[in-house]
Amino acid sequence: MDEIIFKKLEILSDAAKYDVSCSSSGVERRNNSHKTLGNSRSFGICHSWSSDGRCISLLKILLTNNCIYDCAYCVNKVTNDVHRATFTPEEVAKLTIEFYRRNYIEGLFLSSAIEKSPNQTMEDIYRVLLLLRNKYHFNGYIHIKAIPGADKELINNCGYLTDRMSINIELPTKESLQKLAPQKKHVNIITPMKEINNQLLLTADEKRSLKTYKRFVPAGQSTQMIIGATDDTDYNILNCSEYLYKKFNMKRVYYSAYVPVNENSVLSSTQTTPPLLREHRLYQADWLLRFYNFKTKDIFVGGSEFISTKFDPKMNWALNNLQHFPVEINYASLEKLIQIPGIGHTSARRIIKERKVAYLNFEALCKTGCVIKRAKYFVTCKGKYYGDNLDKDFIIKKYLNEQKHQQLSFFG
Amino acid sequence: MDREGNEIDVHYLYDDTFDGLLTACYNHYYKKTCSGIFSKVSYQVSLVEIYEEIETNLVDSDIMYRTIKNELSLDVLKNVLHCFLSDNINKEKYILDYLNLGFKMGKAFNNYHTHDAVLPLLQIVKKVKMESHRFLGYVRFTLLGSVLYCGIHPSFNILPIIADHFSDRFKSEAFIIHDKNRNTAIVSKEGKWVMATFDKNIYQDIKGQDIYEELWKTYFKTIGIESRKNLKLQQSFVPLKYRNDLLEFN
Secondary structure (H helix, E strand, O other): OHHHHHHHHHHHHHOOOOOOOOOOOOOOEOOOOOOOEOOEOOOOOOOEEOOOOOEEOEEEEEOEOOOOOOOOOOOOOOOOOOOOOEOOHHHHHHHHHHHHHOOOOOEEEEEOOOOOOHHHHHHHHHHHHHHHHHHOOEOOEEEEEOOOOOOHHHHHHHHOOOOEEEOOOEOOOHHHHHHHOOOOOHHHHHHHHHHHHHHHHHHHHHHHHOOOOOOOOOOOEEEEEEEOOOOOOHHHHHHHHHHHHHHHOOOEEEEEEOOOOOOOOOOOOOOOOOOHHHHHHHHHHHHHHHHOOOOHHHHOOOOOOOOOOOOOHHHHHHHOOHHHOOEEOOOOOHHHHOOOOOOOHHHHHHHHHHHOOOOOOHHHHHHOOOOHHHHOOOEEEOOEEOOOOOOHHHHHHHHHHHHHOOOOOOOO | OOOOOOOOOEEEEEOOOHHHHHHHHHHHHHHOOOOEEEEOOOOOOOOOOEEEEOOOOHHHHHHHHHHHHHHHOHHHHHHHHHHHOOOOOOHHHHHHHHHHHHHHHOHHHHHOOOOOOOHHHHHHHHHHHHHHHHHHHHOOOEEEOOEEEEEEOOOOOOHHHHHHHHHHHOOOOEEEEEEOOOOEEEEEEOOEEEEEEOOOOOHHHHOOOOHHHHHHHHHHHHHOOHHHOOHHHHHHHOOHHHHOOOHHHO
């Protein structure tokens, strides 16, 4: 028996590893009973980091990798010759509990291939949830995939037992989805997203007006997009994200640089490396959309539909909108401060707090934790400008020159 | 006072406990001003200064505790505690400078992030917080019968910070987290915990018995994506000094 479980874990974690999301944040839940195991922390906890530098927070596995679909980008597609395995719900629950007790993980991230039908798969996931929450009294974090095409009732029931649900949108446009995953229907992906969001809004109402209410997906829903498998532009991608954030109150949209796993005429060959820098820039732009009041159109300048790889999106925006700069850090509002390249929310708040007790000079600005090598071109301290020359070409030249000495190690 | 009537600089020595430190601060603010607080154990006697050993007194330390909390803020108190838990040799100096400025300027002083009396302390606090956060993830329990045991080698004395988290999370379990650098441990059961001196060496003879340890290693190996391999990035998240106690790296 032992050997079988090892084999299963190997196959089903290997099959799940291309899913990006591993966050365990967003829910603060204490453990209120001596019988239950686990709690959940809003800031999220990473337990380890794998050889690719991605964090391991949740036990990320598939229930099964037996799939009836034939999506071109997926390693588990039906026409691929890979080892297949299926966990029983009991095995998944037991594994989660035993890992959790030893403090290896924050909880479970359960996904699955479609073995027979969407409903049957969703039912199996529901069974795991029931086992964990009711039999093992597990109070830790659980993230599950909602299966497109499963009954609304079933998805709803799961929502009351899990912390986060996600449905992968896979690709930013209907056309690309049609091309790479012809068996998946765009409408089947969007409908459950809408329903989960409606239920979330209802629960928020209940929370406001009722004494007791049942928590529904407290960490919200997220989704994931594949980058670089089709010729969709960054503009398409970010537009799609902006829509998802606005329309469905998505907590996160994850971007996954496509790792070529299948030889296929519509895809890049398995020899090409995944577009990691592009993925990184998309995340930066995503952050600007969510926390820095940027709109998609701000990120693209001069008609280009791709994000510059040379500069981060905020720097790129600032370089092309120099009329807003320099900003005097002793008087600017928070909204203005966070537009400055090199200054984020933490340092902006620090600056504002410190202004209450003292004027900031350049030396003080250096100590606030902002990235001075970018910020210096866009600010004045007590009226003095420290970037030599507020000119686009000058800044680009000088900045890149200074960059040269410390090459990007992130993507080495 | 010396013979000419000048104030002589006096150093207070305390016993390396937080209450001891607060008692010394109490003496500094309520009785006689001192020019520095030092640990009794590592203090080096000099010809110029005189010193006084402060006996830890829970009543005085409690007054000091509440004075900091009420007149400055809970955040300030937490910063002082975090700094105290670090291993910085000048930590008492930073704490004294920090509090001196605080009582001089009032509550708003904590906004003065870049001030010479604030920034050094905050930098230490940041390191301590960082490490204690890391250890929420880095603890790896081994089963000792029905008790969970874990030995760690943290740079700072972080056990008091992480204890609440673990005793809440593992209310249904009994566990020991052992700080092998300081020979202390938190022992917890049913949501309550105590910290105690602990110098037993248990771990060696029980390795390799547990199937879930092997499963975890298998999982750790397979979850990495080969074509995204980036060991440098991994190392920035899991520095080598922590890896000895992490099952999956051995």
